[in-house]
Amino acid sequence: MQPPACRVRRLASPALLALLACSAAFASMSEDVKKEVKDLKKSGISRKNGIDLKEIVFVIQSQSNSFHAKKAEQLKKIILKEAANLTQELPTVLLLHELAQQEGAWTILPLLPHFSGTYSRNSSWIFFCEEETRIEIPKLLETLRRYDPSKEWFLGKALHDEESSVIHHYAFSENPTVFKYPDFAAGWALSIPLVNKLNKRLKSEPLKSDFTIDLQHEIALYIWDKGGGPPLTSVPEFCTDRVDSHCATQFRSFLPLCGQPVKKEDIFVAVKTCKQFHGERIPIIKLTWEGQASLIEYYSDYAESSIPTVDLGIPNTERGHCGKTFAILERFLNHNRDKIPWLLIVDDDTLISISRLRHLLSCYDSSKPIVLGERYGYGLGTDGYSYVTGGGGMVFSREAIRRLLASKCRCHSIDSPDDMVLGMCFSGLGIPMIHSPLFHQARPTDYSKDLLSHQVPISFHKYWNIDPVKVYFTWLAPSEEEKSHTKDTKCF
Known part of the structure; x- marks a missing residue:
């Protein structure tokens, strides 16, 4: 970007004349062009070659x-x-x-x-x-x-x-x-x-x-x-x-925080389980993240007082669990007198950080219809829809649930895939799925190490072929710094 008079030439003219010529040429340029030249020189960029x-x-x-x-x-x-x-x-x-x-x-x-x-x-x-x-x-x-x-x-x-x-x-x-x-x-x-x-x-x-x-x-x-x-x-x-x-x-790798973290009491946690896994999976939840939750219920096909579990009257199914999930939504909306703003639904083999979720939810308005988690898609090349996958945890605002249940959109059968049916219903209502890469449908070993290295994960899913307690304390347990930041009287 040097002016023509400033190009280096091996001529016999005195150096002083060349210097004066350069100065005169540069002085004649507009202030904008001068600034552009300086910036381009500083950045090492020349617009003469390559793209702009x-x-x-x-x-x-x-x-x-x-x-x-x-x-x-x-x-x-x-x-x-x-x-x-x-x-x-x-x-x-x-x-x-x-x-x-x-x-x-x-x-x-x-x-x-x-x-x-x-x-x-x-x-x-x-x-x-x-x-x-x-x-x-x-x-x-x-x-x-x-x-x-x-x-x-x-x-x-x-x-x-x-x-x-x-x-x-x-x-x-x-x-x-x-x-x-x-x-x-x-x-x-x-x-x-x-x-x-x-x-x-x-x-x-x-x-x-x-x-x-x-x-x-x-x-x-x-x-x-x-x-x-x-x-x-x-x-x-x-x-x-x-x-x-x-x-x-x-x-910029960090956990979003917009004001104070959401209070523990403002998140109701619903765990989907069944009698088959009461002794195998529920103890792991109690050893890991249950203590972070203020309000939690375990929904099963069998009422067991030692846990305790709640029998919703929905038979257990091998897959889908749509009937159970919609029963949880109905119970949350119609039998919760305290009007708790947030509902989290997880599987009994989901590992989750409630303290980090409280930080994240501070950035969303619970008076709006919010559906949050890891977003998947079905048939998006045609007339499909997005949905929040269940294993990583599904977060709903009360307003989202109210609109859903008012729409009368329901399961085709009790073993329909609950997360996909919910996605189809919310899509029909014009309520978008909000994606966060901090929720994970699979185990840490299913993701690239380089990808996880710049995340502050909120959840992982599945106990298969891992030590779930070790995974929780390695990836999700709050550090001392997080514990101090999660106190309701403090924020970042």
Whole structure:
């Protein structure tokens, strides 16, 4: 970006004349251009070669809930403010929840036709990030310029499974480490040629109507296309837990707290169990997290006073448990005189941190219809719906339950999958599922170590092939610092 008169030439003219010429040329530039030159020099960026900011479309993977939408708006302002210091042409910054009203927009693939049709002519990259991802714009530009934007690129921080995982349908079971998928928290990018290719594939081969469980892994599988597409290219500048000078991104890992934690007495905990597991699973809950709960009941097919359990009059089923779950919802809404604002429903093999949940719930308005947990999807490529998976814990505000039961939407049978039926019902009511990656449907061993390293988990599920008490005290038991912060008289 140096002015023409300042280019180094091996001429016989005196050095003083060259210096004066440079000064005169620089003085004639506008103040804005001077500032741009200085900023570009400082960042090491030259617009003469490679892409400019206007060629990057930033997509924040936001949610429509007011807490999440506000955080996404704040990140958008940060990106635009930093970009304004580098160039006069600002990039496009999009909020995912504003792009489409369709149920499956959060899975991103249904939006590829929009990205291809709207941005393919003037853009080079679609860069995705989460609400808490922080971006060093100069470093991101420097990083992306290493990759030819005319080719198909899938960039991100690479994760891999240490062992075959149920949440990934035991893919690559012989060697799970060979397949890499992106950590969304670090940000990830698709080149426009790849977006266009994926868009063409979607037109000829619509998305199947199956389950969306772990979006990071499933998007990588779709792009890879059994070897027909590019694998993920690992980018060391896309960072999460470590913050080094080379990092273009970082992730702010913390447990949200908005004011004081929700009081213990404001969360009613319902545990689904059955006579078969009274002696096997309930003692583990009592050894671990039960003491954190102020109000807790165990709902079973058999009343046992030593626990105690409550018989809801619903026969036990091998799967689904929809009848039992709706009976719990009815009991909470109609027989709870204290009008407790929050209901948590868990399985008898769910491990959970009530103290961390109290922090998280401080960010949500219980007077609104709230359904919170780990979000899954069913048939989102067609006319499907999202739902909060049951094993990791389902959190409902009283208002959400009131609207649900007023709608008369109910189970097809008592053994229908309760979480999926609830998702279908709430979808029909226009109540979105709020996703938190801190809830987990599976065990710690089912997730990448690098993924868990930057999380403050709230729950895990299943006792199979693990020591559940050890897992609880390793991952979920409150530290001394957390205990002091969770006192109702204090907050962060």
